[in-house]
Amino acid sequence: MTALAPIPFLDLKAQQGRIGPALRARLDAVLAHGQYILGPEVAELEGRLAAFCGAAHCVSVSSGTDALQIALMAEGIGRGDAVFLPAFTYTATAEVPLLLGATPVFVDVDPRTFQMDPACLQARIADVKRAGILTPRAVIGVDLFGQPADWPAIRAIATAETLFTLDDCAQSFGAALNGERLGRAADATATSFFPSKPLGAYGDGGALFTESAERASLYRSLRTHGEGTTRYEVLRTGMNGRLDTMQAAVLLAKLDVFADEMARRDAIAGIYDQELAGLVDTPARVPDSTSAWAVYSILLPNQEIRDSVQAALRTQQIASAVYYPRALHQQPAYAGCHDGQAMPVAESLGARILALPIHPDLTDAQALRVAATIRAALAA
Incomplete structure (x- = not known):
């Protein structure tokens, strides 16, 4: 009796077989120029990613989690602040507010689409305001499993409550809502290039998208230890959150x-x-x-x-x-x-x-x- 061939959940080996020559050419180019941190492939990737989703600015970072953290750091979110996010998603969405001293406030989801329930979001904001302990500051909407959250409803609520909106698009880069690819639905959009994602690197990676030149500049500073115009001008507390050039090369081959x-x-x-x-x-x-x-x-x-x-x-x-x-x-x-x-x-x-x-x-x-x-x- 012939044994059944396994069906893997993800098959990166098969993908590598398809894109092998282009992938190797990209990696060889990095080895040739030797700029392993913020090499030319990083800037090329940022430009192509921004063009793909129609965003004004793209800042590549070292992971999707770091993208979320940098976005919240840039807004000064921390102790005493409430950050609203769906109760059904990956842990990174909730751990980042806690790492910054803020409090994640969980919101229930739609039973069919699994996306954040706007009615519950409105109720949870009211809960926090009524308790009077935390200050509502931000909403992280997660585009779960590849589909977009209800951004028109989330934005309307956030605007009325003066809340920063962050799109956790870690699972959904390439998805579209109302004819527009995700990347512009919120004040900032964070995505992940973890290997299992639709656009995945061969290691960790991520990116931030924004329409604001000021935010983009701040993200670039925060991802590189809070640097100013020179390497040893430190303007703020930042982190080491840069995307490696090798990962940018892999992503460029996959983006094709x-x-x-x-x-x-x-x-x-x-x-x-x-x-x-x-x-x-x-x-x-x-x-x-x-x-x-x-x-x-x-x-x-x-x-x-x-x-x-x-x-x-x-x-x-x-x-x-x-x-x-x-x-x-x-x-x-x-x-x-x-x-x-x-x-x-x-x-x-x-x-x-x-x-x-x-x-x-x-x-x-x-x-x-x-x-x-x-x-x-x-x-x-």
Whole structure:
């Protein structure tokens, strides 16, 4: 009996096979000039990224987490400040406010799109103002799993409350809302180039986008120890948050094929939609948007069924993942800063959600096999 070929959750080796010559040429160029920190590829990448999403300014940094931190540092956010963010996302979004001395205030999410619920955001702002302990300062909206948050609603609330808006676009670079790619939806946008992201480096990396020349200048200073016009003029407390030239070279090679890879991810999502319709809750689309499809997550009726489907996939050598098994306000690290408010949607998702393989080198046959395995597991 022939063993089933494994279906990986992500296949960077296959991608490297496709872009190998261009990738090696880029890396060889860095080795030739030897400018490993802030080399010419960094400036080239920043220009191409800004042009891709239509932003006025792009500042590359060493990780998506550092991008979030630099953006909040630039606004002077710290002790006594409240930063509103979704309860269902990766920990980096919440840990950065705490690192700066601010307090993350968790907001529940929409049960179908998993994006921040604007009505809950409004209620949580009212909670903080009523308590009178913290000062509302910022909203971090997360474009979860590749789809955009409800930025028109978030911006309207933030404007009315005079709050800084930060788009955590770590999973969704390349996505669009109302015909415009993400990068301009908030006062600042932070993204990640972690290897598993739709546009991923071969190590950590990130970027900030803004329409403000003043903010962009401040971000460049903060990413390099608070430098002024010269290396040894220190104007402020900063950090070491620069993107390595080698990672910029990798990203430039990948950016050449990024649009095609985005289209392929969307095609795979379409296969899953069609094959799993009526069997599970497939991802609801944010209206008037396109997704980057960093993650394709289905919802099962309960944890027992979710776990049995995941076990069936594992038996068939098919990788899957749970993003996220626990809401942020339920994590031990954040227990001390949470006010105890229930987040029923975020609390329920961890028991039902399951992410399926989705990457540009997944074949139609593999996607159909994933769907058939789920269908069989549900029928058993």
